[in-house]
Amino acid sequence: MALEHAILVSLLEKPGSGYELASRFDRSIGRFWTATHQQIYRVLKRMEADGWITAEEVAQEGRPDKRVYSAAAPGRDALTAWLRAPVEPETVRHELAVRIRGAAFDPAGTAGLAAEVERHRAAHAALLARYLAGERRDFPDPDVLDAAQALQHVVLRGGIEYERMTVAWLDDVLATLRRLG
Amino acid sequence: MALEHAILVSLLEKPGSGYELASRFDRSIGRFWTATHQQIYRVLKRMEADGWITAEEVAQEGRPDKRVYSAAAPGRDALTAWLRAPVEPETVRHELAVRIRGAAFDPAGTAGLAAEVERHRAAHAALLARYLAGERRDFPDPDVLDAAQALQHVVLRGGIEYERMTVAWLDDVLATLRRLG
DNA sequence: TCCTGCTATGCAACTCGTTGCATAGCAACC
DNA sequence: GGTTGCTATGCAACGAGTTGCATAGCAGGA
Structure with missing residues (x-):
C-alpha cells in the first residue's frame, strides 16, 4: 500500500512521467522499493482520478509525447497523513x-x-x-x-x-x- | 513462488500440520519467510493434490483432530530442482x-x-x-x-x-x- | 536491410497475499 | 457464568504484484 506514497515522494522531489518514474525505481528508489512500469501506470491513473496528482501533456520531437505528473495538494496531504501513521512491521522474504x-x-x-x-x-x-x-x-x-x-x-x-x-x-x-x- | 519450497524444507526437517507450520513460520522460518495460516492451508491443499506431500489424519484428545503432512518423493524432487535452478534477484521493500x-x-x-x-x-x-x-x-x-x-x-x-x-x-x-x- | 534497443503508454489474465469472517471444543481466569 | 485464548481448519472477497503482449516512431549497428 506504499507504492502511491513512494511515487508521491519521488514526484515531490521532481515531477516526471510514468516512464521516468519507472527508471527512477530502477535506480535510486529501487534501493528500497521496487515497481514495474505496469504497476506505476496503473497507480498513476488512480492517483490522478483521486486528485492526488495532476498531469500535463508534453509534446516531444523525435520521440513519443509524454504525460508529466506533479504532486497536488490532496496528494501532499495524503502523504503527510501516511507519514504520521504508525508503520506496520516489515515482512522479510529472503x-x-x-x-x-x-x-x-x-x-x-x-x-x-x-x-x-x-x-x-x-x-x-x-x-x-x-x-x-x-x-x-x-x-x-x-x-x-x-x-x-x-x-x-x-x-x-x-x-x-x-x-x-x-x-x-x-x-x-x-x-x-x-x-x- | 517459494512458499511451497519453504514449506517443503520445513516438512523435511519435521512433518507437521498446517497449524504447526503456521507457528513455525511465526518463529524460526519467519526470520526469512512470512506466511499466514490461510496461505499455508491453501498451498498445502495444492501440494497434496500435486502429490508433493502426503497427509495423515491424527485424532487427538481434548483438542481438534489434525492433518499431519509429510514431504513425498515428488515434492523432494521438486525441491531439488528448485534448489538447483538459478535464483531470481530479490526485491527489497523498505x-x-x-x-x-x-x-x-x-x-x-x-x-x-x-x-x-x-x-x-x-x-x-x-x-x-x-x-x-x-x-x-x-x-x-x-x-x-x-x-x-x-x-x-x-x-x-x-x-x-x-x-x-x-x-x-x-x-x-x-x-x-x-x-x- | 534487418535487427536490436530506447522512449512512451497501456490492456488482459493470472497468481500471490491480505483481511474478515466462521466453526468448534476445551482450558484458564476473573 | 462469561470472557478470553488456544488448537485446528477453512471460505470468500479483495487488493497487490507479475507476465505476456501490443503499439509506434526513431536511432544505431551488423
Whole structure:
C-alpha cells in the first residue's frame, strides 16, 4: 500500500512521467522499493482520478509525447497523513536463506549452490561499489546538506551498510558450504 | 513462488500440520519467510493434490483432530530442482526508508517520525536479543554440528547480523533527525 | 536491410497475499 | 457464568504484484 506514497515522494522531489518514474525505481528508489512500469501506470491513473496528482501533456520531437505528473495538494496531504501513521512491521522474504537451509536435503547440489551464492556475492559487491560511487558523487561534502539531502544520504548509508553486511554474510555462507563439501 | 519450497524444507526437517507450520513460520522460518495460516492451508491443499506431500489424519484428545503432512518423493524432487535452478534477484521493500525520505516534505512531523524510528529500533533490538538467546540455546558448541544444523546456524547468523546492522543504522537515522529538528 | 534497443503508454489474465469472517471444543481466569 | 485464548481448519472477497503482449516512431549497428 506504499507504492502511491513512494511515487508521491519521488514526484515531490521532481515531477516526471510514468516512464521516468519507472527508471527512477530502477535506480535510486529501487534501493528500497521496487515497481514495474505496469504497476506505476496503473497507480498513476488512480492517483490522478483521486486528485492526488495532476498531469500535463508534453509534446516531444523525435520521440513519443509524454504525460508529466506533479504532486497536488490532496496528494501532499495524503502523504503527510501516511507519514504520521504508525508503520506496520516489515515482512522479510529472503529466498536465498530458504535455499541454504534446503541444501541439507540435497547434498549433491552443494557445489551448485555455492556457485549461486558466489554469483549473489558478486552482485551485492557490485551494488555496494555503485552505492559508494554514488555517495562520493552526490554527497562529496556531507556537512553542508539541506534536510532533503541529509535524509537521502542517511537512506543511502542504510543501503551501503546492508550491502556490506550481506557480502560479509555470503562469505560466511561460502566458508560454511566449503567446510561441508 | 517459494512458499511451497519453504514449506517443503520445513516438512523435511519435521512433518507437521498446517497449524504447526503456521507457528513455525511465526518463529524460526519467519526470520526469512512470512506466511499466514490461510496461505499455508491453501498451498498445502495444492501440494497434496500435486502429490508433493502426503497427509495423515491424527485424532487427538481434548483438542481438534489434525492433518499431519509429510514431504513425498515428488515434492523432494521438486525441491531439488528448485534448489538447483538459478535464483531470481530479490526485491527489497523498505517502507521506513520511503518514510524517511518523505520526511523532507513534512518538517512538522519530524518528531513523530523520530518516535516511530525509536519504536522500530526497540523492536529490532528485541529481535536481536531473541536471536542471540536462540543461538546460545540451539548452538552451544558450533564446532560439532551436522550439515543441517550448520546450515541452520549460518542462516541464523545472517539474521543476527541483519538485526545488528539495522539497529546501528536506525541510530544513525535518529542522529540525523535530531540534527535536523 | 534487418535487427536490436530506447522512449512512451497501456490492456488482459493470472497468481500471490491480505483481511474478515466462521466453526468448534476445551482450558484458564476473573 | 462469561470472557478470553488456544488448537485446528477453512471460505470468500479483495487488493497487490507479475507476465505476456501490443503499439509506434526513431536511432544505431551488423
